[in-house]
Amino acid sequence: MSILRVVPVAGAVVAFSAAGMAPAAAQQDVSARDKKWLVQAHQGNLTEVTVGTIAQRKGKSKAVRSLGAMLVSDHSKLDRAVQDTARRLGVSLPAEPSTAQKALAARLNAMHGKAFDRAWLNALIKDHRDDLAAAREEVRLGTAAEAQHLATVSSPVFRKHLNMLLRAREADPPGHVAAGSGGLATAAPDGRPLALGYGLLSAGLLVTAGGALLWRRPVPWRG
């Protein structure tokens, strides 16, 4: 498993390096879009390594903990490739993830148990969808062949992660089912024979009253 999942990444890195060595790579037209994508990919990798580490430590389910480990390992490798490409293309990369990404990591770090697992999976699913969309854009609209190539070979890794994240989320059973808001189906009949109770009560009162009358006022009957 661990070997299998490293292969595509290692392949991506090797394929990329080979492209990087090619002399043609030296003169590339690095556009603003290429720069933007490299920065975004780098910050995405930093974030995924950070939240992957958090998941290894805090994940409640084994699936989340091992997904965390996989993200750390795969995105570390991807990021080395991103850094190499950026260096060769003369693009400088920020040292840290974005403010929003740091806030996400902090928010996840403050959660626990099942809530952590769910929030983590949801965040990472969104993240990987964004990664895939950004890579697709870079392939379509980028100008530096080396960056485009990196986006192409990274995509299968993102897709693999996304599929595993989605499966982990679906394997997490629901805790509650809220399936009624009308109030028409209130309670089972509670089994109390209320009609009988009220019947006995009124009959009893009548008979008591009648008996009391007979008992107290027998005289008129004699007359």
Next chain:
Amino acid sequence: MEGLTIAGVVSAVLGAALTVCGAALVMRPAPRVTPQALDAGTVPTAVGGPATHPAAADTGSPPVRLEIPDLRVRARVLPVGVRPDGTLEVPPSARDLGWWRGGAAPGSATGTVVIAGHVDTAREGPGALFGLRGVRMGGRINVRSADGRTRDYRIVARRAYPKQRLPHSVFAQDSPARLVLITCTGSFDRRTSSYSHNLVVYAQPD
């Protein structure tokens, strides 16, 4: 005179006795766990075999329609997921049912097929599973799947669980092949517009 007095005393005593009995019936507090009166049958549970991920054993096909002939229920079934807060999604229309796509599909060799539906909604009134608490043990549920096949299930158990303590085992995927239908029951809290209990009906492939 003697006879009348005796009759009077007897009537008074009898009447008092009746009054007390009646009052006792009327004033007896309502039982607290009334939904439990809905419990019936034996829940088909895990056989203790190795836990398999549903996808590994999955030979089934997603459900698209469900019928409960006894209750004249005929409903569309839509795939649903789990919200971030852990609640199962239920289709917005009270008439539709939701199949939890993280669980087994009908025809799968193992695991629970989970289908939930509204008992009612404030907007639409009675929902697809309004009559579920009236199902009889041994009754049929027919589920048609995307593969065009209809699979028949036989109802074997019914349980009411307090909502906050809905057992995880209801969603078990290491269980024998079974179908569970989930809706709401119990008392209704007007403030939160929600019921106190979940009603779960268990069925086995026929």
